[in-house]
Amino acid sequence: MNGIELKNLTKHYGNLCALEQVNLTLEENKIYGLLGRNGAGKTTLLNIITNRIFADDGEATVDGETVVNNDKALGKIYMLSEKLYYPERMKINNIFQWTKSFYPDFDKAYAIRLCEMFELNPNKTLRSLSTGYLTIFKLIIALSVNVPYLLLDEPVLGLDAYHRDLFYRILLEKFSEKPCTIVISTHLIEEVSGIIEEVIIMKQGKLIHKEACEELLSKGYTISGKAADVDAFIADRRVIGVDTLGGLKVAYLLGKPDSNISKDLEISHLDLQKLFIQLTN
């Protein structure tokens, strides 16, 4: 089958179980959000898919082929990771050249254009870049590499709001022009909630949710209004969380909204971040 398939993946670090019997299918041409608290196993999962580490048990396949020591399968994936795997002494331009030799579909002209958009000098060495610009460098390669499977682990680490917004816009533009499977692992849930089609939530090494984003968000709703009115409304309902500002209150609830809601209360969609907090606590 096409896509990335994980079967019974298990990984331990000493006594710590980083992944426990994870089964997951990532379909073609979809954008996934991989969410989980620190230590949930997100990076471990992505590292196993790219054969950077080995699972203790289970198997990861890309388009039906195992990733273990398989250049053909690995060549279809590009992973942007927090850790820098490139030699620090190398110049960005040189890395672009080498990337082209490893990934023949890498678009160097596009990468240079992105460098101009992100104000990154391609003649600089990686050693001389700040954390933010290192992330930009990695993003530029990821956006230009043109592989069927793109795994982005904390893709906006250290980026300012302008660059984050620019990245999201370019990512969507790129996806609409040339669709591929994108997995975004991030803690900035609100920022990616508008991009992702499916949400994968991990907790303590286990996959606890995999659902279309809209479907997941339709499982709850937000209610806002005067504090007293909101309190009265939520009294016997499943509340995820509450925010209070002065005399106003916002409550996040699970379930479907009633039809007989007071006119003083305003109803809106659920917040993915609030839902995530509820699901992972």
Place this chain on the structure above:
Amino acid sequence: MNLKSSYYFQINEYKMPVLIYYLVIVSAYTFFLFSNIEMVNSHPGSSASLNGMNIATAVFLFISSLTAFKDNLGMMLQNGVSRKTLFLGRLLTMTTLALLLSIVEDILLIIFQLSVSAFTQNLSINNAFCNYYSNSYYQHIDSFSHLSMFLLLNLAMFLFFMAAGYLFALIFHRLNKAVNIALCIGIPVVCFIILPLLNNRMNGAIGKCLLNFFAYTLGGKWNAFFSFTIAALLLSALTWLPLRRVRVK
């Protein structure tokens, strides 16, 4: 194809260090030539020699192989290259580099000897194998058989040193910090304190064994060639064991 890219990347990593190294070697030779030429000419009967340039090259290859591992691994894993392809690329890189540098060593030896003899007959330049494996001391390497013998010996020796450097780097990478420190301290302690003490207690038996071992393995040119080649093959094969599941730390 990823094997080709892996090979190109790994060989390219040696380009600049090799250039710098030979620049240093040529400078050292020039310094030797001009600092001694006047001395030997003004003192009749005196002579000077510079030997073992190829041993310096072997040490250089050992050290550069020690440092090559980490960058290669990161770059390959980042670019979807399997460890198997990294390993095959490494074998090709070692063979190419050892062959190229063996040829360079022969050419430089000829150039150095010719340029020395243009000034004086009392200065000599030779590689480490000249004295050891030849019946006569070569003032000039003038036969194809000598050159091909040196080429083969250098090739095998360079392969051995590169394989050893890469394997050491890999072992140190795989082991944790405490074991690394223990090894760094333990190896010199064993080699320079415990072994000599034991050797003393055993009336030099260990020393004799080692001498016999080296006399047998390096005692003749073909012995040396086969010993270096077999050891290089063995070390390269051993490299695959820790490499097949290695990860970036």
